[in-house]
Amino acid sequence: MVGIAVLGAGRIGKIHAANVAASKFAKLVVVADPFADAAQSLADAFGTEAMLDCEAAIDRDDVQAIVIGTPTHTHISLMLRAVRQGKAVLCEKPIDLDMAKSLAAVEEVERLNGRVMLAFNRRFESTFAEMRAAIDAGDIGEVRQVIISSRDPGLAPEDYIQHSGGIFRDMTIHDLDIGRWLLGEEPVELTAIGSRLIDPQMMEKYDDYDTAMVQMQTASGKQCHINNCRQAVYGYDQRIEVFGSKGMLQMDNLRPTTIRRWNQDVTDAREPLLNFFLERYQQAYKAELDAYIEALVKGTPMPTTVQDGLKALQLADAAVESVKTGRAVRL
Amino acid sequence: MVGIAVLGAGRIGKIHAANVAASKFAKLVVVADPFADAAQSLADAFGTEAMLDCEAAIDRDDVQAIVIGTPTHTHISLMLRAVRQGKAVLCEKPIDLDMAKSLAAVEEVERLNGRVMLAFNRRFESTFAEMRAAIDAGDIGEVRQVIISSRDPGLAPEDYIQHSGGIFRDMTIHDLDIGRWLLGEEPVELTAIGSRLIDPQMMEKYDDYDTAMVQMQTASGKQCHINNCRQAVYGYDQRIEVFGSKGMLQMDNLRPTTIRRWNQDVTDAREPLLNFFLERYQQAYKAELDAYIEALVKGTPMPTTVQDGLKALQLADAAVESVKTGRAVRL
Amino acid sequence: MVGIAVLGAGRIGKIHAANVAASKFAKLVVVADPFADAAQSLADAFGTEAMLDCEAAIDRDDVQAIVIGTPTHTHISLMLRAVRQGKAVLCEKPIDLDMAKSLAAVEEVERLNGRVMLAFNRRFESTFAEMRAAIDAGDIGEVRQVIISSRDPGLAPEDYIQHSGGIFRDMTIHDLDIGRWLLGEEPVELTAIGSRLIDPQMMEKYDDYDTAMVQMQTASGKQCHINNCRQAVYGYDQRIEVFGSKGMLQMDNLRPTTIRRWNQDVTDAREPLLNFFLERYQQAYKAELDAYIEALVKGTPMPTTVQDGLKALQLADAAVESVKTGRAVRL
Amino acid sequence: MVGIAVLGAGRIGKIHAANVAASKFAKLVVVADPFADAAQSLADAFGTEAMLDCEAAIDRDDVQAIVIGTPTHTHISLMLRAVRQGKAVLCEKPIDLDMAKSLAAVEEVERLNGRVMLAFNRRFESTFAEMRAAIDAGDIGEVRQVIISSRDPGLAPEDYIQHSGGIFRDMTIHDLDIGRWLLGEEPVELTAIGSRLIDPQMMEKYDDYDTAMVQMQTASGKQCHINNCRQAVYGYDQRIEVFGSKGMLQMDNLRPTTIRRWNQDVTDAREPLLNFFLERYQQAYKAELDAYIEALVKGTPMPTTVQDGLKALQLADAAVESVKTGRAVRL
Structure with a gap:
């Protein structure tokens, strides 16, 4: 049994805690969060201990592995503290919004042979995983072209937008990771466009965009398109198409039921989509944590790495630069 | 070039006339209908001659083949008149609503080796034809089970219901033919139920039903289910499923476009169905007429026969009897 | 916390035990099964106690509610033992394969005001539940017509067939319950046909059928069709269509992913279906148990009753009689 | 009746000739093509006259309107000859592969108030037209984002590629027109990438690409993505998605039937797509010609203009430049 500390008792911490608790191979030793109420209530739900101090939780002798679900600006210091003690880490993405800091952190992790997994949860969702497997088979x-559509159900509140790092580093970054992963090669060139169509005032205030497209290409000529929007009235839209020389794979959205409705206005109509990422990727979070624990127990390499986090951030930064300069960015 | 007379200038006659006119192997010699205006206007549309007397049209020397689209009670006399002169006939179904008369007519046609094709147009529609071909392949x-759903877009007016012969002989009969055809064996037992759910008063008045189900079985145990309703608010619903030992075939409805709509209420929603049989089976009518003309030109057997018409009527009559007696009917 | 004993440690008992263990409102007190290994291994998985004697498990003071997942012939005696002690029961269906015994048991349960829930799990699955809710809304x-397609992925082994009670009491019974439930009225007439198309020899040996259809009608004329087959090469096929005066609802099958494949042979192709009922109805078993526990905790009526079990068995018996006599059976 | 001359008796000329012949408002006066056999055989099929000299056909007194389906390099001279005589023209796109020549031609057409319709046939297809209508409604x-997927079934032969003008001017140009039309605003910036994935050698030889993506934006920030490939093994793939503030519209491909197949390997599988543009857009060609004739008869403005042709060519040229320079092109 691996003793695990979950850092952060927010919505993502709750999911990780539940999945740790349900694992046969791990024990949820402690939940840590400076917000005492959040920490206590989450610890109670799974009959475990609560702490206020995340660093102290890392340092415990009965903790061999960490799950970091705290705010982004705390990721690096918590991750490195654990790595320096030889403890394993599953860290929410991004490593950091700042490239220089991220780079330095990755270098230290690699120098120390740290075992850090970056939480690119979508890769573990059953359909994503099956797409990758089908390509490999x-x-x-x-692969010739990857088309990724990824739209949020509704514009996040101003407070969130302000600290998000911008659409490319906050939202597109997930799709950039999936794009890299499905292309199977590193992109060498990227162009992005950004628009302010939902709330132009707020977007201008934070020099951000609410609607975006990215186009990128690998050295061998494989192409990837990503489209993003901060608001889709029909729900959280997550679709992918991978087009290859012998066929095509498409991934559809999930709905709560399989019902189709027919009436005077429509036929064959399905329900609105699962509302947002916690519902949509519920199975992915579980599979991700299981993959983390399996790597811990078997001592095998982490299925996603800090390098993956770095590459995704580089692509996001390139998108920001491309929108600013109106040019393709060479990587 | 085969000289063809189209008898009946109603909606079905118009379709046949247009298809004859478009054929490279046939000439639309005359359109006949006792309603002078209808006959003349249809003849004008295709630059051909109009006549009031259907029998005289049959008798013309420049007419080698007949297409009968007149009211049901006139079918037998027109058909036999043509057959006695050695002329070929494409006759709308049913042969007649009365079984004894139909039987006598079929006997005469067969004794005279008459070339009569019964207009089971659905068999010629591309999807129906492909289903039959896939089964044959x-x-x-x-084949184990055939499931046929067949619902009209709206209840026909009282005048039509009164003279329709009842739901089983007017509506179910098409599905009974398709059931026989897809089963590939003759049904030996049939049970039917009928309900009055749309307009109970009118249905009671004419001892008819507006909603029905039929269940039948062949000697080897293949099964068929048919469901009918005189009114489906979402349009003219025509679906079939053929389930076999190695797989299944499904036929979906046709819509005017391939559009799918997404909004706050629905996702993936398609348009209402093509309204009714003339639109739904437009391609089938053309393919049916082409098959008729091809059989004429090549001298090959008619693709559907008066025997098919008789069998379908027998099944319809059995359904009527089954509803009356509450028993399965042996055929 | 309700103390619960799970009787039977087979595949269905395992599912119930896991769901009890995961409930916040119940405690898995004991798992009982005369097969010592099965009982112990299941008890160990959830850190609870194992017993060999099911009756002794019922009698325990720390057990307030029972879940019966033992062989069918033991259902009645275990159920009544619990009811006589005033304990609640969730019992797998059917009550018994014998109508007289079932009737007597139901009478005793009702005389004692016993709290017994029959495990019609499908009613609790999210799509089934949403269909019922949409009809109610x-x-x-x-409702005019209910069309139920229900086919197993593969023929069960001879040993299972021999003790199954026949296709109508073993397989169709689930669809008969769903038919009643979606019609919203009791069927008053039923006709069934049965065929031996997969393994005629085995079916003849046990006087059973592998392929069946049922057609039934309520007093007001609502109609229901059911088709069953013991083998569908494409997987466990469970589809329903409810057609009404203002529209239609369709329920599709579940697949492991949302992938659609395109290649030279097919376009838009989905994966084979979830293999069998444990996978297909996983969510339903959990929702069913949650509904049972909720009724226990709140003291509200059981969501499904022994009457439901009796009615389903009556319909199954009527189907058997109808196949034998070739007649519609009045209920 | 408008007297129409069809210039060019190749595959596109045949379609136009058939549609002219079927029109109630037009007369197919002559078919002209320097290939005598092609001209004669097409003229014979519709019982009309054949000529070798396209210019002479334009000059005929009984010809009021021209349909140009000849090779691209002849478009301008034939179009201008007709315009100078005050005759109307439906001209296949593009006007010319050279921008300067196209510009000069458009200027002359506009100076002479010439009535010229550019054959952007897709706009007239029922689903495309319904999408535009739904947006207008x-x-x-x-509109926020337009996503256009457009892939050919198989790589054209070398001879075609050599004279095609390159993928952007030959293939993407159709999608650029549809993009403009669905955006409802002029793009002001465009970036393109091109790859050689199918036949790198041939593509290098002609400085062309077989796989491409385009990303463009209007002044108000509406975005459009286009993906193209010269070869899709599953058929001629033509899909569009228009995403807006209140919902989304999707256009699917057409298949010959509505069959879905289920077997051990796949479920819900549809047929390969209609092979290529003549089949896929058959209805569009007819609707396009009807719109042309309607504009002629009513004297209303042409539904598509030489300006549309010019704009599409400008976008295609910008795509070529963007691929060469690796930069976004301002328009």
Whole structure:
């Protein structure tokens, strides 16, 4: 049994805590969060201990592995503290919003041979995983184009937007990771466009965009398109298409039921989509944590790494630069 | 070029006339209908001759083949008149609503080796035809169950209901033919139920039903279910499923476009269905007429026969009897 | 916390035990099964006690509610033992394969005001539940026709068939319950047909059928069709269509992912279906148990009753009789 | 009746000739093509006259309107000859592959108030037209993003590629027109990428690409993505998605039937797509010609103009430049 500390008792921490508690191979030793109420209530739900001090939780002798679900600006210091003690880490993305800091952190992790997994949860969702497996199995031959549609159900509140790091580092970054992963090669060139169509005033205030597209290409010529929007009235829209020399794979959205409705106005109509990422990727979070624990127990390499986090951030930064300069960015 | 007379200038006659006119192998010699205006206007549309007397049209020397689209009670006399002169006939179904008369007519046609094709147009529609071809090709192994859903967009007016012969002989009969055809064996037992759910008063008045189900079985145990309703608010609903030992085939409805709509209420929603049989089976009417003309030109057997018409009527009559007696009817 | 004993440590008992263990409102007190290994291994998995004697488990003071997942012939005696002690019961269906015994048991349960829930799990699955809710909300107006397709992935082994009670009491019974439930009225007439298309020899040996259809009608004329087959090569096929005066609801199957594949042979192709009922109805079993515990905790009526079990068995018996006599059976 | 001359008796000329012949408002006066056999055989099929000299056909007194389906390099001279005589023209796109020549031609057409319709046939296809109508009706609010997937079934032969003008001017140009049309605003910035993934050698030889993406933006920030490939093994793939503030519209491909197949490997599988543009857009060609004739008969403005042709060519040229320079191109 691996003793695990979950840092952060917010919505993402709750999910991780539940998945740790349900694992046969791990024990939820402690939940830590400076907000005492949040920490206590989450600890109670799973009959475990609460702490206010995340660093003290890392340092405990009965803790061998950490799950970091705290605010982004705390990721690096918590991650490195654990790595320096030889403890394993599952860290929410991004490493940091700042590239220089991220780079330095990754260097230290690698120098110390740290075992850190970056939480690119989507890769573990059953359909995403099956797409990657089908590509690997040669089902669609050589990949030629990857088309990613990713739209949020509703514009986040101003407070969130202000600290988000901007649409490319906050939202597109997930799709940039999936794009890299499905292309199977590193992008070498990227162009992005950004628009302010939902709330132009707020977006201008924070020099941000609410609607975006990215186009990128690998050295061998494989292409990827991403479209993002901060608001889709029909729900949280997550679709992918991978087109190859021998066929195509499409991933559809999830709905709560399989019902189709027919009436005077519509036929074959399905329900609105699962509202947001916690519902949509519930299975992915569980599979991600299981993969983390399996790597811990078996001593195998982490399925996603800090390098993946760095690459995604580089692509996001390139998108920001491309929108600013109106040019393609070479990577 | 085969000289063809189209008898009946109503909505079905118009479709046949247009298809004859478009054929490279046939000439639309005359359109006949006792309603002078209807006959003349249809003849004008295709630059051909109009006549009031259907029998005289049959008798013309420049007419080698007949297409009968007149009211049901006139079918037998027109058909036999043509057959006695050695002329070919494409006759709308049913042969007649009365079984004894139909039987006598079929006997005479067969005694005279008459070339009569019964207009089971659905068999010629591309999806129906492909389903039959896929079964013949062994794609789904041995047929086990055929499920036919067939619902009209709206209840016909009282005048139509009164002279329709009842739901089983007017509406179910098409599905009974398709059931026989897809089963590939003759049904030996049939049970039917009928309900009055749309307009109970009118249905009671004419001893008719507006909602019905039929269940039948062949000697080897293949099964068929049919459901009918005189009114479906979402349009003219025509779906079929053939389930076999190695797989299943499903036929969906047609819509005017391929659009799918997404909004706050629905996702993936398609348009209401093509309204009614003339639109739904437009391609089928053309393919049916082409098959008729091809059989004429090549001298090959008629693709559907008066025997098919008789069998379908027998099944319809059995359904009427089954509803009356509450018993399965042996055929 | 309600103390619960799970009787039977087979595949269904395992599911119930896991769901009890995961409930916040119940405690898994004991798992009982005469097969010592099965009982112990299941008890160990959830850190609870194992017993060999099911009756002794019922009698325990720390047990307030029972979940019966033992072989069918033991259902009645275990159920009545618990009821006589004033304990609640969730019992797998059917009550018994024998109608007289079932009737007597139901009478005793009702005389004692026993709290017994029959495990019609499908009613609790999210799509089934949403269909019932949509009908209740008037979304499709008055129900006219219910079409139920229900096919197993593969023929069960001979040993299972021999003791199954026949296709109608073993397989169709689930669809008969769903039919009653979606019609919202009791069927008053039923006709069934049965065929031996998969393994005629085995079916003949046990006087059973592997392929069946049922057609039934309520007093007001609502209609229901059920089709069953013991083998569908594409997987466990569970679809329903409810057609009403204002629209239609369709329920599709579940697949492990949302992938659609395109290649030279097919487009838009989905994966084979979830293999069998434990996978397909996983969510339903959990929702069913939650509903049972909620009724226990709140003291509200059981969501499904022994009457439901009796009615379903009556319909199954009527189907058997109808196949034998070739007649519709009045209920 | 408008007298129409069809210039060019190739595959596109054949379609136009058939549609002219079927029109109630037009007369197919002559078919002209320097290939005598092609001209004669097409003229014979519709019982009309054949000529070798396209210019002479334009000059005929009984010809009031021209349909140009000849090779691209002849478009301008034939178009201007007709315009100078005050005759109307439906001209296949593009005007020319050279921007300067196209510009000069458009200027002359506009100076002479010439009535020229550019054959952007897709705009007339029922689903495309319904999408535009739904946007105009406000069904999806303000357009935010247009996603266009457009892939050919197979790489054209070398001879075609050599004279095609390159993927952007030959293939993407159709999607650029549709993008402009659905955005409802002129793009002001465009970035394109091109790859050689199918036949790198041939593509290098002609400085062309077989796989491409385009990303563009209007002044108000509406965005459009186009993806193209010269080869899709599953058929001619033509899909569009228009995402707006109140919803989304999706256009699916057409298949020959509505069959869905289920077997051990796949469920819900549809047929490969209609092979290529003549089949896929058959209805569009007819609707386009009807719109042309309607404009002629009513004297209303042409539904598509030489300006549309010019704009599409400008966008295609910008795509070529963007690929060369690796930069976004301001328009």
